[in-house]
Amino acid sequence: MKKSEKQDLLKNSSTLSKGAIFFAYNNNQLNYIKLAYLSASSVRKYLNLPCTLITDDGSLKYSKGLKINDIFDNIIVHEKSESIPNIRNYYDTPYASYKAQFNNLNKHEVFELSPYDQTILFDVDYLVNNNILNLSFNIDAPVQLYKNAQTLKNTEPDHPADKQLKDTGIPLYWSTIIYFDKSPMSKMFFDMWKHVKENYDYYQSIYRFPEGLYRTDFAVSISMHLLKGFTDCIDNVFAELPGSPMKYMAYKDDIANVDKNGIVFFANNYKEEWQNILTYSEGENLHLMNKRAIERHYDKLMELYV
Amino acid sequence: MDSKLEKALDFSNFRQTLFNQQQTLFSKVEDLKLLTYRDRLIKTSEQLIALTKTMIDLDNVEFIVDDVNGNPVKIDDPKDFLENIVDTYANAKNEHFKGYEKIRKARSIKKLVNFE
Numbered sequence: 001m002k003k004s005e006k007q008d009l010l011k012n013s014s015t016l017s018k019g020a021i022f023f024a025y026n027n028n029q030l031n032y033i034k035l036a037y038l039s040a041s042s043v044r045k046y047l048n049l050p051c052t053l054i055t056d057d058g059s060l061k062y063s064k065g066l067k068i069n070d071i072f073d074n075i076i077v078h079e080k081s082e083s084i085p086n087i088r089n090y091y092d093t094p095y096a097s098y099k100a101q102f103n104n105l106n107k108h109e110v111f112e113l114s115p116y117d118q119t120i121l122f123d124v125d126y127l128v129n130n131n132i133l134n135l136s137f138n139i140d141a142p143v144q145l146y147k148n149a150q151t152l153k154n155t156e157p158d159h160p161a162d163k164q165l166k167d168t169g170i171p172l173y174w175s176t177i178i179y180f181d182k183s184p185m186s187k188m189f190f191d192m193w194k195h196v197k198e199n200y201d202y203y204q205s206i207y208r209f210p211e212g213l214y215r216t217d218f219a220v221s222i223s224m225h226l227l228k229g230f231t232d233c234i235d236n237v238f239a240e241l242p243g244s245p246m247k248y249m250a251y252k253d254d255i256a257n258v259d260k261n262g263i264v265f266f267a268n269n270y271k272e273e274w275q276n277i278l279t280y281s282e283g284e285n286l287h288l289m290n291k292r293a294i295e296r297h298y299d300k301l302m303e304l305y306v
Numbered sequence: 307m308d309s310k311l312e313k314a315l316d317f318s319n320f321r322q323t324l325f326n327q328q329q330t331l332f333s334k335v336e337d338l339k340l341l342t343y344r345d346r347l348i349k350t351s352e353q354l355i356a357l358t359k360t361m362i363d364l365d366n367v368e369f370i371v372d373d374v375n376g377n378p379v380k381i382d383d384p385k386d387f388l389e390n391i392v393d394t395y396a397n398a399k400n401e402h403f404k405g406y407e408k409i410r411k412a413r414s415i416k417k418l419v420n421f422e
Contacts, residue, residue: 239347280330284333
């Protein structure tokens with residue numbers, strides 16, 4: 001066995017616990033626990049990590065049909081501390097949309113809630129299809145997240161707000177997946193996130209991003225900007241996750257088919273919405289924003305992770 | 307076949323889809339070239355392999371390379387490092403070749419996107 005492999009094994013068998021965490025608070029349109037179940041299944045298959053679900057009593061009661069204990073090692077019932085309206089306009093292809101409460105106000109509390117020494121926080125609409133994120137546990141950076149993202153067409157995000165907070169604003173960091181440990185630096189990051197959340201209107205006026213919806217991506221981006229000394233430098237404390245850019249299926253894309261190895265998508269043309277091209281994804285990690293599309297193909301998607 | 311699919315297939319251009327699938331494969335291969343070494347993320351390449359082999363041939367017991375962020379990493383066991391990077395790089399390029407052959411042989415959009 002190679003020396004470095006031995007070191008990796010040693011690291012893996014060390015006392016540091018590793019795991020994945022999912023927040024799932026249902027709203028009147030979407031069953032987030034069902035989505036978390038799918039995402040956690042993908043994490044277990046490809047990253048072999050124990051999974052923790054953070055949810056509320058109402059969502060948990062609604063998930064009775066799912067065998068959530070088979071997938072989640074740990075279920076934390078953590079009621080939302082705030083019930084401020086945070087209404088999001090969700091798209092399902094260019095032809096349908098719906099509004100629903102976006103329950104993301106307590107995501108920064110994950111630092112306190114995580115039972116692991118090293119945690120990867122996943123959004124429930126993220127599917128893991130390879131093991132690259134396991135590299136994050138071996139990198140000496142207490143906080144890791146994605147800054148760059150690309151569409152199904154392998155291009156930069158179509159929407160300006162998915163690249164920068166405004167035209168001439170700071171770069172966007174995605175809160176879709178965040179690796180963190182229990183170091184003071186990580187704590188500082190989550191404390192800053194909390195501070196930005198609590199003063200969101202003030203930071204909106206300073207950073208000039210669109211008013212209204214509380215987006216954790218924005219809160220995280222501002223926290224990074226503040227903690228990096230108002231510069232956008234590459235450093236070893238707040239690093240990019242391995243596998244950058246993060247690939248995502250936008251709200252207006254759709255799933256055409258799921259076969260035994262991958263997913264065929266309709267990648268929508270942002271400028272000419274009646275046009276789609278077909279793309280195929282196999283072995284790539286994917287952020288699937290169109291949650292209704294996941295629901296339509298749920299059973300087939302689950303078969304990918306059996 | 308539903309009308310939405312038919313419409314999408316009509317609009318889809320074979321070369322566009324081919325290019326997109328090649329780009330997707332390229333991204334996957336770039337990820338496969340990554341490995342961690344001494345707590346750092348390193349991307350393997352022909353140059354890195356050549357440099358490491360040269361350092362070994364010149365009897366350097368340690369040398370410095372850059373991680374993906376341009377930070378210096380000390381390689382204190384060049385032979386072990388070489389073995390690691392060659393393994394990782396070779397695996398990535400094998401996957402590249404397999405994926406490329408599959409794409410190269412596809413003669414329709416349906417075949418390119420595995421939609422049979």
